[in-house]
Amino acid sequence: MAELLKGVPVAKALTEETAKKAALLREKGIVPTLALLRVGERAEDLAYEKQIIKRCEEASVALRLMVFAETEAEEFVRCFHEQNNDPAVHGIMWFRPLPKEIDGEALRRALDPSKDVDGCTDGSLAGVFAGRDVGFAPCTAQAVMEVLHFYGVDPKGKRAVVLGRSLVVGRPVGMLLMHENATVTICHTKTENAAAIAREAEILVGAVGQARMVAAEYVNPSQTVIDVGINWDAHMGKLVGDVDFEVTEPLVRAITPVPSGVGSVTTAVLCSHVVESAEKLNK
Amino acid sequence: MAELLKGVPVAKALTEETAKKAALLREKGIVPTLALLRVGERAEDLAYEKQIIKRCEEASVALRLMVFAETEAEEFVRCFHEQNNDPAVHGIMWFRPLPKEIDGEALRRALDPSKDVDGCTDGSLAGVFAGRDVGFAPCTAQAVMEVLHFYGVDPKGKRAVVLGRSLVVGRPVGMLLMHENATVTICHTKTENAAAIAREAEILVGAVGQARMVAAEYVNPSQTVIDVGINWDAHMGKLVGDVDFEVTEPLVRAITPVPSGVGSVTTAVLCSHVVESAEKLNK
Incomplete structure (x- = not known):
């Protein structure tokens, strides 16, 4: 059985830290x-x-x-x-x-x-691309990194595959992983054999926005799977991720659930950015 | 014997086109x-x-x-x-x-x-990252794409591996290849087994700045190899690329020489950017 990388404790730790900083500012x-x-x-x-x-x-x-x-x-x-x-x-x-x-x-x-706390301005995009500490990364992209950090998964030297190249998740996650020294491949709709490429990954990030697309043939037993997708599955009548949790969970080392995974961390990152911005603006 | 992707005809075609546009502006x-x-x-x-x-x-x-x-x-x-x-x-x-x-x-x-014709401002970096038509890509990165276009190598659906993650070449080349629908992996100093990863590539870009680092174990017979490196080899007493040309040339489908490869195209791209900027500023 895979290690379950729940978002709640990650969000809790980050929020507590943020609340402390906010209290200092309020003083x-x-x-x-x-x-x-x-x-x-x-x-x-x-x-x-x-x-x-x-x-x-x-x-x-x-x-x-x-x-x-x-x-x-x-x-x-x-x-x-x-x-x-x-x-x-x-x-x-x-x-x-x-x-x-x-x-x-x-x-x-x-x-x-x-004030660009969700990382959409050119300054933030350039910062993420360049690995400079300016602006903010998009919250969801950074939430992926927070989950990895919290659970002690160091990207350094690891092969990471990101499924999806959106500007709010796929691409910035790719860059953040690379800045932490992962070897990153970004797959997208025009990728041939995405499953075979994904299967080589030690860290696999699903950010395609397609319900349960990532199935058994995408994973391997030493893999850490981070599921960014939040999709409404009308057939099942519930929220599901980009990863087929039921099928892949027994096959991988660690995996985030949906809901209660990365999504829970995104709002904690958002608040941390607001407080960081307040600190910078009042230095 | 591999197809030799010389830079001179690429630069010539681009320069002729640029000169025509410049003449219209001068009129x-x-x-x-x-x-x-x-x-x-x-x-x-x-x-x-x-x-x-x-x-x-x-x-x-x-x-x-x-x-x-x-x-x-x-x-x-x-x-x-x-x-x-x-x-x-x-x-x-x-x-x-x-x-x-x-x-x-x-x-x-x-x-x-x-006026950022060599793509170093935040606006240009964000443009390259986002795939928006704003600013300019760094000239050398775009020169890589010009070589591929000129010789009819369509990145779409191909696996591309970029060796090097610099902000002037490796990273922007990775993005430009991705925007043309390649599946891109960026390797760097912390990558493990870079040779094995490179060997999977259909398009391999060497941009590490290390003389003749890319040897036989990095290549395969269907590969297009683009060598961005320009290194002075004191031992050989001449300019050499990041790719060991003598060793790899017989083993690949196509390869750029050094000198007279990508480097020749960079200045042509620079001039095309200046003319494009003049066109935009005078619209």
């Missing part, structure tokens, strides 16, 4: 603050939002939650700029994708890099 | 202009400079060559800012590394992104 009169903007009422946004609200409370991060109807594009953009210019706000995040009435690319460009 | 009174700054008299800088001078002539790109003694840090920085603010200049490049009296990182940050 100085600085309240670490996240502005969270939502348009509409998508179920997945609401689920994620609920987790963020809870985590912010635990981490002593103040949350400004601002909700807009889909017809309120102008109000949304005005609010974004207000938060962006407000020195009391240390991080800004909005749920994506935005409706087409809002120019998300313009917001991304306008976003104050120091 | 409108716009002279595509590159500012090239050098400190000291390093042999490798002088050799590269000579190639740039020649290529600029062929491509109808005006060159402002500015040379400083190592004691003239202040003058260098002043000149950089002059060129950076001069609307008649479309690209700026300086030989690296700079002496420690000059803060190269400050220059990188100050550089007008539109």
Whole structure:
């Protein structure tokens, strides 16, 4: 039976550390603050939002939650700029994708890099690519690394295969693993024989957004499997990962569950970024 | 015997295309202009400079060559800012590394992104990482792609292994190959069994800066080998690549020579970037 790499203890440890730092800031009169903007009422946004609200409370991060109807594009953009210019706000995040009435690319460009706590500005992307300590990595990508660190899996010298090349997970995870000296291969939709490539990995990261795509032929007995996917399986009537947990769990060394895996850590990383930003802005 | 992927015809075709575009700009009174700054008299800088001078002539790109003694840090920085603010200049490049009296990182940050023809600003790095058409890729990295395109090697679906993870070649080449749908693995000093990994590649890029490191055990008969290395071999008394050409050439499908391979294409890419920048700035 594989070691189960649960996210909850990882998130707990990180959140406790963050809460301590937040308390020190509050003693100085600085309240670490996240502005969270939502348009509409998508179920997945609401689920994620609920987790963020809870985590912010635990981490002593103040949350400004601002909700807009889909017809309120102008109000949304005005609010974004207000938060962006407000020195009391240390991080800004909005749920994506935005409706087409809002120019998300313009917001991304306008976003104050120091408030870019989910790593979408050019400065953050360049930082992740270059391995420089500027900006922030996307929270989910960093959550993968936090899980590995917490459970003592050192990427150094290991073969890592990342399934998926998205700019929010696949690519940044690849870079973060490489900066910790893994030998990284990124697979994607045009990859031939992804299963055979994955099977060579000592660390396998599933970040494709396809329910239970990663099956027995992708894994090996010494593998650590990190499942970033959160997919609604209508047939099974529950959330499942990119990895077929039931099939692969008996075949690998260690594996994250879904839910209660990487996803739990993402909000903890988000709060840690807000506090880090508040520390930097008040140095 | 392997197909020899010479750089000269690649550079020639690209330069002719660039010269045509430059001529159209000159008809409108716009002279595509590159500012090239050098400190000291390093042999490798002088050799590269000579190639740039020649290529600029062929491509109808005006060159402002500015040379400083190592004691003239202040003058260098002043000149950089002059060129950076001069609307008649479309690209700026300086030989690296700079002496420690000059803060190269400050220059990188100050550089007008539109003049960043060798892809070192955050905007260019983010562009390469994100696969967005903003900024410019580092010239040598793009030269690798130009060689592949010219000789009809389509990266799509192929396994590509890049040896070296530098920010000027290894990493950007990896991204450019991935954007063209190769499945990319980046190897580096901490990689275990790099030879075995390289042997699986259909496209192998050597960018480690170590003379003739890539030997027989790295290659296979269907492989295309692109050698980015330019190393002075004191023992042999000549320039050699990262790939041991004599040993590997009989064992692979196609290979670039050193010299007269990728290096010849780099200056052609540089000129094409200057003209592209002039086109964009005058739209």
